[in-house]
Amino acid sequence: MxxxxxxxxxxxxxxxxxxxxxxxxxxxxxxxxxxxxxxxxxxxxxxxxxxxxxxxxxxxxxxxxxxxxxxxxxxxxxxxxxxxxxxxxxxxxxxxxxxxxxxxxxxxxxxxxxxxxxxxxxxxxxxxxxxxxxxxxxxxxxxxxxxxxxxxxxxxxxxxxxxxxxxxKEVNFKSKLIEWSQKNKFEIEFNLLDQSVDADQNPTFETQITVENIPAGSGKGYSKKESQQEAARETLSKIKSDPQFIDAIFAAKAEREQAQEAKTEADGMPQQEETVREELLESKKTAEKYDDVERIISEAEEAAFLEESGKASKENKKEKV
CATH class of the missing domain: 1.10.1520.10 (Ribonuclease III domain)
Structure with missing residues (x-):
């Protein structure tokens, strides 16, 4: 004072x-x-x-x-x-x-x-x-x-x-939105809609966010980051206060997951058939191999028997002489 x-x-x-x-x-x-x-x-x-x-x-x-x-x-x-x-x-x-x-x-x-x-x-x-x-x-x-x-x-x-x-106050709206999407398994995209200049020739950017391909928030700013933050802020606000938007993105998410499951099953069927064919072929090869072994053993035993028979016949002839 x-x-x-x-x-x-x-x-x-x-x-x-x-x-x-x-x-x-x-x-x-x-x-x-x-x-x-x-x-x-x-x-x-x-x-x-x-x-x-x-x-x-x-x-x-x-x-x-x-x-x-x-x-x-x-x-x-x-x-x-x-x-x-x-x-x-x-x-x-x-x-x-x-x-x-x-x-x-x-x-x-x-x-x-x-x-x-x-x-x-x-x-x-x-x-x-x-x-x-x-x-x-x-x-x-x-x-x-x-x-x-x-x-x-x-x-x-x-x-x-x-x-x-x-x-x-939540400041990093983009980070918060990404965290929310990962936790709830939603697909989000940040799309640059427009890049221009204002009356003073300063660059401006406009970004729109989609959640499960459904348009959500949009934002403008004097940098990409600023426009993304504004779009993320609007998106989070929509998530908190718009029941129709929530219903739409949940329905889109369920439809996407069903399509992915169907594709996975379709991709898996040929693979399963191929596996069965491979298993049958392997079994056949094993059976053939087993048959070959049995045949070889049988032939060897027969040869050994004939050889023993021949020796016995010679011995008998000597004794008679």
Missing amino acids: VCNIIDKIRLLFRKDKESYLCFYRMLGFYPRNIEIYQQALLHRSSSIKEKGRLLNNERLEFLGDAILDAIVADIVYKHFEGKREGFLTNTRSKIVQRETLNRVAVEIGLNKLIKYATKQSSHNSYMCGNAFEALIGAIYLDRGYRVCKKFMEERIIDRYLNLEKISR
């Missing part, structure tokens, strides 16, 4: 009062080194040269990313007492992910202050979320960890983020 009063007095003697007031309305305090905050809003597409090197918000983004992770981990750890590591890690990830930071940046008006080239799309590059991280880096360098944490708690989480709701 005292610091803000002192900074407000100093503001009377500054030339760029409007910039200071703009940051004050966003942050809840006056910047001491306003240049570092201005750098946080400078996208690389609008880099400026200073002392022989390009100046933009990328280094501040790197710093802010690490500081934000630590602050959110601190807040989540204290808010969810007794929760296990996996739960805490998941919740932190949901808060610091680009989609959440993009939304927060727009909520606080940061998107209107970012300086970037006209052709650069915030949708495509997550520019707003990156700038928010750079802003955290600037606050940390200007005011330190304690003020950073206070800003996140009072100006961001208390106003725009519900920790309880976020902790229960």
Whole structure:
């Protein structure tokens, strides 16, 4: 409170009062080194040269990313007492992910202050979320960890983020849908329907998901992944709330499984016939082999008998002489 009063007095003697007031309305305090905050809003597409090197918000983004992770981990750890590591890690990830930071940046008006080239799309590059991280880096360098944490708690989480709701929110809809399909043995496909550009020449994608060849959810986005996530989210919503869709995919699944069973049986019959033929042939060969052995033994015995008879006849003739 005292610091803000002192900074407000100093503001009377500054030339760029409007910039200071703009940051004050966003942050809840006056910047001491306003240049570092201005750098946080400078996208690389609008880099400026200073002392022989390009100046933009990328280094501040790197710093802010690490500081934000630590602050959110601190807040989540204290808010969810007794929760296990996996739960805490998941919740932190949901808060610091680009989609959440993009939304927060727009909520606080940061998107209107970012300086970037006209052709650069915030949708495509997550520019707003990156700038928010750079802003955290600037606050940390200007005011330190304690003020950073206070800003996140009072100006961001208390106003725009519900920790309880976020902790229960499913974020990776595609992964969740694939897990559901594998568990319930449904066949799903992600089909890219369209790839085009918007009015600002940014690439856009449209994906449709089919479950057992039945159209489910569809989604659009500025990347394939984004369109797939949106399509998966819509599909999961349909699975939960559309009884007719559920009946249709279960019927299609049953029909597919019956067809597969019939094909398996049809493929198995020739194989069974071939096996029987092979067994009969083998039996015949064995019988023939057995007959051959019997014949050979019989012939050998007969030869031996004739030989013995011949010897006996000779012996008799000698005795008579």
